[in-house]
Amino acid sequence: MSCDFTTTLLHGYLDDELDAARAAEFERHLECCHECTAALGAEESLRSSLQRSGLYENAPVELRKKIRAGLDAATASSAGMRIPAWRLIAVAATVLLLAGVSWFSWSRAGKDSASTAPFTVAEIIDAHVRSLQPGHLTDVTSTDQHTVKPWFNGRLAFVPPVKDFADEGFTLVGGRLDVLGGQNVAALVYSRRKHIINVFVLPTKEPDTAIHPPGLRQGYQWRHWRRQGMEYCAISDVSDSDLYELAQLMYQ
Amino acid sequence: MSGYDQGKGSDVLDAEDRARFEQLVLPHLDAAFNLARWLLRRRADSEDVAQEAMLRAYRFFRGFHGGDARAWLLQIVRNACYTWLEKNRPVELMTEFDEELHPQPSTSPEALAIAGDNRERLTRALETLPPRFREVLVLRELEGCSYKEIASITAIPIGTCPPASPSSAHAVLSAGGLP
Numbered sequence: 285m286s287c288d289f290t291t292t293l294l295h296g297y298l299d300d301e302l303d304a305a306r307a308a309e310f311e312r313h314l315e316c317c318h319e320c321t322a323a324l325g326a327e328e329s330l331r332s333s334l335q336r337s338g339l340y341e342n343a344p345v346e347l348r349k350k351i352r353a354g355l356d357a358a359t360a361s362s363a364g365m366r367i368p369a370w371r372l373i374a375v376a377a378t379v380l381l382l383a384g385v386s387w388f389s390w391s392r393a394g395k396d397s398a399s400t401a402p403f404t405v406a407e408i409i410d411a412h413v414r415s416l417q418p419g420h421l422t423d424v425t426s427t428d429q430h431t432v433k434p435w436f437n438g439r440l441a442f443v444p445p446v447k448d449f450a451d452e453g454f455t456l457v458g459g460r461l462d463v464l465g466g467q468n469v470a471a472l473v474y475s476r477r478k479h480i481i482n483v484f485v486l487p488t489k490e491p492d493t494a495i496h497p498p499g500l501r502q503g504y505q506w507r508h509w510r511r512q513g514m515e516y517c518a519i520s521d522v523s524d525s526d527l528y529e530l531a532q533l534m535y536q
Numbered sequence: 537m538s539g540y541d542q543g544k545g546s547d548v549l550d551a552e553d554r555a556r557f558e559q560l561v562l563p564h565l566d567a568a569f570n571l572a573r574w575l576l577r578r579r580a581d582s583e584d585v586a587q588e589a590m591l592r593a594y595r596f597f598r599g600f601h602g603g604d605a606r607a608w609l610l611q612i613v614r615n616a617c618y619t620w621l622e623k624n625r626p627v628e629l630m631t632e633f634d635e636e637l638h639p640q641p642s643t644s645p646e647a648l649a650i651a652g653d654n655r656e657r658l659t660r661a662l663e664t665l666p667p668r669f670r671e672v673l674v675l676r677e678l679e680g681c682s683y684k685e686i687a688s689i690t691a692i693p694i695g696t697c698p699p700a701s702p703s704s705a706h707a708v709l710s711a712g713g714l715p
Binding site for chain 2: 295299301330331333334335337338339340341342343344346347348350351354355358359360413416478502503521
């Protein structure tokens, strides 16, 4: 191929990647260059016969299944074992039941205290997920409770209790301001192994409650309680037993 | 090319990663399988390699910093295919080496000439091409990638695809005058 246009412009022209001026230039060139006309014709006929050929092969259903099983095994929460279908159904039923119970107790908690919950589950999950985006986790980063607690001074109309539980396996990472249900709240950030736990704290006039049963949605668990004029909600992807342990430590 | 960084792959992936992977990468499983099928030519081998490549992509998923997920995945699939060929059928890659010594493609033009629209003949014609010609044609004509995308998947700069430019691959198939 000796014509420069064949190597430089032909593929751009075929791909519709040339600007209008260069495309027009190439089209003018085509009128007088047999080489490019032949090359373009060959490429176009090859393209159309390959595209009409039905040679594209889609992935077999069996492969799709195998890959999903492989992904399950490589994802942290699943243990990597093949779980029989009936067990999956049992687990799903338990999850639904737990979610139902926690929803029930959640809404009951609101009704018992003759007020609506100050924020929704969706807002808590959103706030938690948002905090996991790079650079969003903490406004004040310190494992020292005596640094984190004063930081909230003047930024909120209340002072949240802040305590580090590093000895118990829950390291204080820092704190941040967040907004739940249109209200400014304190978010305390703890880490449990590599997982992040957000504890949202805001003042309440409602009476104390016990630590409510866990809620679960989209793979996140939460625990909610009221204690000494503060409303708490801890949320994370850690196991509920870990979350409950932290809730108990904070409840004391 | 930070978008195609394959990362360390040692992270433990959680439910959030899984959801993102399902949304961004898994939809390109057909593309992954199709490329493997044409590079390896046997369905059973292609299934194994495509599966391995997909799980590999998942392990390296935290190294994917956005951008074209299909190109990122196909790059991994392509590498997996060549690694597999080197190990199991090195002769096929040797054939290509010979081609490099002889810049004029010499793949049976008669077979290609009569290929036409006939699916079986076209399949055979495509399969007799050296892998590096074949992958360009498959990505270009079956997968609908632009030359820019092909360059990023194959890590071969546009216009310098060895042993010649992509158009030479076309020339091979159209050598006998496809309709």
